[in-house]
Amino acid sequence: MKKRLWTIAVGLTAVAAIVAVPSALAAFTTSKLEVRQVGSTTTFKLTQSTSDDALASVRIFVPTGTTLSTTQAPGTVLGKATGLLKLFALAGAEVPVEGNVVVAPPGQIPAASQQACTQGVAPLATWLLVVSIAGNSVSVPIYLLPTAGPLAALGPAYVAACFSSPYLTPAQGGTAGQPQLVNAEFAIQGVFSPVTDGAFVAILTPYTVGTGAINTAGTVAAPSRIAAGAVSIKAKRAGLGAIVSGAVTQGGQPRGGAVVTIWGAKGKAALKPLGKAKISPAGAYTFRAKSGNSFQARVVAAAGSTASVCAQVQPLIGATPCVNPTVNGFVAKSKVVRKK
Numbered sequence: 001m002k003k004r005l006w007t008i009a010v011g012l013t014a015v016a017a018i019v020a021v022p023s024a025l026a027a028f029t030t031s032k033l034e035v036r037q038v039g040s041t042t043t044f045k046l047t048q049s050t051s052d053d054a055l056a057s058v059r060i061f062v063p064t065g066t067t068l069s070t071t072q073a074p075g076t077v078l079g080k081a082t083g084l085l086k087l088f089a090l091a092g093a094e095v096p097v098e099g100n101v102v103v104a105p106p107g108q109i110p111a112a113s114q115q116a117c118t119q120g121v122a123p124l125a126t127w128l129l130v131v132s133i134a135g136n137s138v139s140v141p142i143y144l145l146p147t148a149g150p151l152a153a154l155g156p157a158y159v160a161a162c163f164s165s166p167y168l169t170p171a172q173g174g175t176a177g178q179p180q181l182v183n184a185e186f187a188i189q190g191v192f193s194p195v196t197d198g199a200f201v202a203i204l205t206p207y208t209v210g211t212g213a214i215n216t217a218g219t220v221a222a223p224s225r226i227a228a229g230a231v232s233i234k235a236k237r238a239g240l241g242a243i244v245s246g247a248v249t250q251g252g253q254p255r256g257g258a259v260v261t262i263w264g265a266k267g268k269a270a271l272k273p274l275g276k277a278k279i280s281p282a283g284a285y286t287f288r289a290k291s292g293n294s295f296q297a298r299v300v301a302a303a304g305s306t307a308s309v310c311a312q313v314q315p316l317i318g319a320t321p322c323v324n325p326t327v328n329g330f331v332a333k334s335k336v337v338r339k340k
Contacts, residue, residue, distance in 0.1 A: 028053045028218045032324040033060065033202040034303050035224040041079065042192045044159075046202065047183035050086055050094065053206035054180045056214045057117070057162045061147065061154035063198025063226070068157055069191055070125040070144065074105040079187030081129050085179035088166060094182060099131030101142065101186055109141045117162035121145050124157060129186065144191070153316045154201050165212040195226040197251050199309050203320065221317045222324050225309040227251030229330035231260065231299040235339040241289040242339035244277070248299050250327060253308065254283035258301035264292035271296055271336070297334040303327065 030049035035042065044060060062068075072078065082098040104126040114123075129140040143160040151158075164178040202222045208215040232246040244262050248255045260279055263271040271294065277287035289295065303326055310322035 027051060028204075028206040028215075028220060029323060031055075031202070031204045031220055031222045032326060033200065033222040033224040034326045034328070035200045035226060036303070036328050037192075037194050037226060039194070041187050041189045043079075043185065043187045044200075045183070045185040048181075050092070050180075050182055053209055053215070053218065054166050055163050055204060056165070056207045057160070057205045059145075059158045059160050059203045061151065061158040061201045061203070062192055063155050063195050063200060064153070065198060066155060066157070066195060067193035068124065068144070069193075072103045072125075072190065074103050076103045078102065078127060078191065079189050081131075081184065081186035083184035084182040086182050087179050095179075097131050099129055101127050101129050101188060104128045104141065108139070113141065114143070117141070117160060118143055118145060121148075125191070127188075150318070151203070151316070154313070155198075165207045167207060167210050168212050197227045198225070199313055200224045200226065201313055201317070203317070219320055220323045221313065221320045223309045223313050223322065223326070225251070225306060225325070225327045227327060229255060229258075229299065229301055229332045231297045231332050231334045233295060233297040233334035233337055235289075235295045235337050237339045238288065239290075241291045242293070242295065243286065244289055244295050244297070245284070245286045246297055246334065248279060248283040248285070248301065248332075250301070250330065254281075255301055255304075256281040256283055257304045258283070258299050260285045260287075261298045261300075262287045262289065263296045263298060264289050265294045266292050293339050294336055295339070296336045299330075299332050301329050301331075303329040 030052050032047050034045040078101045081101050085095050085097065087093045087095055109126060123143045123145055125144040127142040129142060131138050144157055145160050146157055147155060163181065166178045166180045203219060204222060205219040206215050227250050229250040231248045233244065234246060235242040235244045248258045248260065256279060258279055260277040262274045262277055264274045265271045274289055277285040279285045306325055306327040309325040314322055
């Protein structure tokens with residue numbers, strides 16, 4: 001089986017296909033980063049519209065206070081990865097791929113390829129996304145680099161990736177088979193310490209449409225906040241039941257877009273679900289329980305958007321536009337209270 005190395009990364013994807021020059025695109029505004037952490041595993045989800053300009057490079061900065069562990073042995077599997085690629089040579093067909101992120105053996109990546117992406121900065125760790133496409137084993141480099149310069153305030157390190165332009169044919173100096181990345185999701189286990197409250201920030205730069213030139217002026221930042229969620233509760237006697245109310249918060253701020261389930265019980269009986277409470281955009285909820293004297297609220301919040309994180313990171317990224325900020329989802333329970 002033939003093995004090849006492609007210069008496209010961040011745990012994303014590659015494919016073997018002849019790529020024709022696509023029609024001109026005109027946007028780079030939909031990029032979005034979502035990050036979730038469960039125990040020692042950090043999962044990154046990077047998406048953009050199929051109509052966006054092709055991605056040239058991405059740097060994902062980890063929050064200040066993150067502890068790094070990079071002592072994993074070569075060949076160690078750090079996590080799974082999936083991605084979706086757009087193939088212009090196949091009328092814009094979108095092809096899913098999947099594989100593993102593994103620690104790269106020494107010397108696996110050519111020095112010129114690493115230099116082009118890292119600008120000579122020595123990596124703290126080097127990983128490979130290994131996938132099988134059309135019978136070919138493809139290894140994609142991923143770099144963990146120390147932060148320096150004006151962006152050092154974003155965090156101690158960043159995950160870096162560089163992509164080949166899909167706009168150029170081999171006759172124009174391009175490389176056959178370079179697709180456009182549409183989205184990717186990859187997990188890294190045992191490297192990043194859990195974050196109590198902080199923002200991962202992706203800095204993404206596109207290509208100029210139809211060329212191999214990097215469009216530095218088109219660079220955007222897409223932040224993803226990690227913060228713990230909570231739900232409060234109180235119960236006021238109302239006939240045989242109670243009016244149960246409270247609020248859902250995340251990082252100390254009201255959190256809408258969540259589902260609150262009220263559990264209740266009579267006497268010493270076990271709690272059971274009584275129904276779901278409507279939640280306002282400000283995070284408040286109220287529920288009428290027909291019976292019971294002990295109550296608990298349980299909340300499930302999906303990943304969502306939050307404008308506040310852009311306000312927090314904008315002073316750190318200067319004039320770079322901040323787009324599509326997100327916040328992680330969470331599951332939380334209140335204490336059990338008795339009606340008063």
